[in-house]
Amino acid sequence: MPIVELHVIEGYSTQEKQRLGVTLTNAVRFVVPAAPELVTVVIHDISDQNYYRGGKSRLPARAKQDPEHIVRAFLSEMSDRAFESARKRLSSDFVMQFPGTAPMRDLEDLRSWAANRYSRIAKTYEGFDAMQSDGDAAIVYCRGTLSGEWTDGSQFEGIRFIDRFEIQNDLITRQDVWNDIAETRAQA
């Protein structure tokens, strides 16, 4: 039964408004236990000539890219070893934290480090969770299982993992990785 009205300056695409429709619906449902179909979101596009702040008209800010899409694209490029494309998605102060090693800043370092651990790895996704933090960063979680080949040529699969990404200005600023690789090896 809750109704959300969003007033924004005209200029967002259908897809961007769709994202707003979903995220505002979920924002309400975070507190109010309404079934989704009882939450109505109405977006009021305001022509820039109809919006004034301090008596001055304003232009709409370009929408942020969908942070989940950024992460999916990055993971796909990493999987395809398209490192040059993947690197373009990273902020200049990007940091990644993998299990059992110091923080790394360069995809090249990651490659070297991984080369000692497995000769091939692939991710099967179980789910993504994405949200805006109170700060500037959007947060994207990706979880699922890893499969691949150890450096000794033996195979593995079904190893649980979760990645946490922070995105600012459409660039990935941080990646934190947890997984059961060590657990699996310990049990092997």
Added chain:
Amino acid sequence: MPIVELHVIEGYSTQEKQRLGVTLTNAVRFVVPAAPELVTVVIHDISDQNYYRGGKSRLPARAKQDPEHIVRAFLSEMSDRAFESARKRLSSDFVMQFPGTAPMRDLEDLRSWAANRYSRIAKTYEGFDAMQSDGDAAIVYCRGTLSGEWTDGSQFEGIRFIDRFEIQNDLITRQDVWNDIAETRAQA
């Protein structure tokens, strides 16, 4: 510059409206790159005698508890070994998934399993992320480091962990845990 108006039936507490204020602000900022102080949220409390659906007045649904509070309380009770209290926060179909073991449904099973791994453990929190999923569940992530004592009496600390919780109807339905314990032991 975006303005969000939320119309809900009167009856939510100041704290619940504060949560709506924050979550709606972040929902907008998930798509629109506005600084937080440029996002205005106005909540219109509608007296139940002023709201009609199908010509009938309606009562407001009781707000959901803050899922992050539920998780913090659960973790605190587990830490204090207040298992009876902790158990009351679990849904009847609760499942938990820890590294290197099969899914467990009972806190007693967790205790037995853990007893073989460490004699004492404590969590230091680095951050929580909470959001409503598209489905019924709210998702809460908690990450930080573990410290404690192995079963051989030696100490550990600074071991990275992340927990993912699903909450429905104010009860925890699922907990997934990842950490670097095995990695740490392998390196030890």
Added chain:
Amino acid sequence: MPIVELHVIEGYSTQEKQRLGVTLTNAVRFVVPAAPELVTVVIHDISDQNYYRGGKSRLPARAKQDPEHIVRAFLSEMSDRAFESARKRLSSDFVMQFPGTAPMRDLEDLRSWAANRYSRIAKTYEGFDAMQSDGDAAIVYCRGTLSGEWTDGSQFEGIRFIDRFEIQNDLITRQDVWNDIAETRAQA
């Protein structure tokens, strides 16, 4: 899915707002084929100190009485032969039009005229329809069946009737009556 917002100056009772909730819902459904429970009506009570027309605050007009209630009360009083009470519900220019006679203005005339037709009559209601006309008058229809006793002492029942009332300023200005009495007598 339609949403109606009504802004009125504060001062209407819960019952009056309930009537507005129903009548606005039906107004929308007169054109838009929405199921009732998909029509939301929100009434915004505006404190008289928050409403200005021509820069001047205004007082709310007292609500009209429910015209269907006025008609029901009038019919009940007529049935109870409480003519004095019934007469207070009539406008000074009240006219009534019954089958087969000239327009009458006085309940006394009606009594005399009816005395030649039946010695006792009662109405069983099948339904009321009430609405505001484009003009000043509200219209109320009442339909059902008549039962009673002819002047010769024989009984009748199930004779179809319909009454149409016009109400202005909470007073009945006009009553038009149609029924199957003559038809029934012709067939007798």
Added chain:
Amino acid sequence: MPIVELHVIEGYSTQEKQRLGVTLTNAVRFVVPAAPELVTVVIHDISDQNYYRGGKSRLPARAKQDPEHIVRAFLSEMSDRAFESARKRLSSDFVMQFPGTAPMRDLEDLRSWAANRYSRIAKTYEGFDAMQSDGDAAIVYCRGTLSGEWTDGSQFEGIRFIDRFEIQNDLITRQDVWNDIAETRAQA
């Protein structure tokens, strides 16, 4: 002074919105004794890409036909003996109730029945009243006078009548007729 805002998904014609403007104005005036020119109705057309329920965009439902137009067309076709056209306006469960006869379901039955009563009949309209009921049906009343020729060739005119119609899904489901024909004949 009341202000009505209606939010609907874009797609209604000027004529359909005009009907909403009138019916919402009258709905308010059914309770609030405001002169018509003090009731403002504002319709907010919401682009389907700006409306979300349950996070999903929706298409507007096609407007209902004006039920008064349906009844006027039906009566005109009946008057012109265009029975085939008239029949298309009837629901499959259509019932009509005329004075002094059992309910009829077929226009052919009506013709046969009427042939014994008059050789020609025409309606002069004094007024129509139309409204949405609380249920699915719209209600249309039509009243005025009948003129024509009895089966014996004599003429009649000025006989009061009223018809009540129920319309669902743009089809007539029910017609109830009252008139003074028997009264007139009895007095003849």
Added chain:
Amino acid sequence: MPIVELHVIEGYSTQEKQRLGVTLTNAVRFVVPAAPELVTVVIHDISDQNYYRGGKSRLPARAKQDPEHIVRAFLSEMSDRAFESARKRLSSDFVMQFPGTAPMRDLEDLRSWAANRYSRIAKTYEGFDAMQSDGDAAIVYCRGTLSGEWTDGSQFEGIRFIDRFEIQNDLITRQDVWNDIAETRAQA
């Protein structure tokens, strides 16, 4: 933080809406001590087919001309001795009141009167203030300094002046003038 929403029938130009944006912002700031950039004005253009008063759609009234522009143009035409153009900006009941003389109604009278005072005069503007009065007239103030040549050929400059104009129906109905000419001459 105040938000102003203005609902008007569609048809005003960008420039007219810009004027509304500024004047509404200042109207709020006349009472609420908000910094200009914290006052948001949103104009809702309502298509004439979406606006009904008394159930009838309405056409937007043509905007008033900017009264400050009218005054600036008049003053410029007077300065250029384009009296024919200037005269077209005056209402038929125009009155002007200058220091030390009776009210005048005709620009020709002003010319004759001024010819005895100075042979040439020019205005340097320091500022304009414009506002709507509670009545029909808009008020425009113009202040600054006068320079020119006395009838004896000597020069003057820096003489303070202020003009007050009333504008109705886009025509100047009244001009009141104050200045320090006499003061200056007295001191000379």
Added chain:
Amino acid sequence: MPIVELHVIEGYSTQEKQRLGVTLTNAVRFVVPAAPELVTVVIHDISDQNYYRGGKSRLPARAKQDPEHIVRAFLSEMSDRAFESARKRLSSDFVMQFPGTAPMRDLEDLRSWAANRYSRIAKTYEGFDAMQSDGDAAIVYCRGTLSGEWTDGSQFEGIRFIDRFEIQNDLITRQDVWNDIAETRAQA
């Protein structure tokens, strides 16, 4: 026909809202040629617990005093020679500009200067105009006529004057005065 909705945080007095009602009405009428009684202003008081900017609730700013009241009080105190009270209404950087003298900053200077010009003076008001400038200052104009006694004991009256005041933070920062005193004396 225009409708203005103002959303402000709850806390303004009836009188302050009355001022907003008038000033917003006039702001609209500055551009739109609507009769005052066709301009509706609705103020939505938003409880501070229902208003969030940047996810934080806010307190309403205390309303500005009515600048016309400040000027009227100041003029009244000056007239009553209540200089101490009058001085409290002046900003620390107050400047006043009278005809034929340098700018003055102190009421004492004004007194000395005036003592050479007249022994007694009183103002009869014809009208006040007040408005918010685009900047921080409110502007108040006061015009009318002066009467009193010259230093030689002779009387004067009907001398036109106009004062312009600037008010910031409820204090007068500037007073500019024009009048026909010199003109009158020159003609004497």
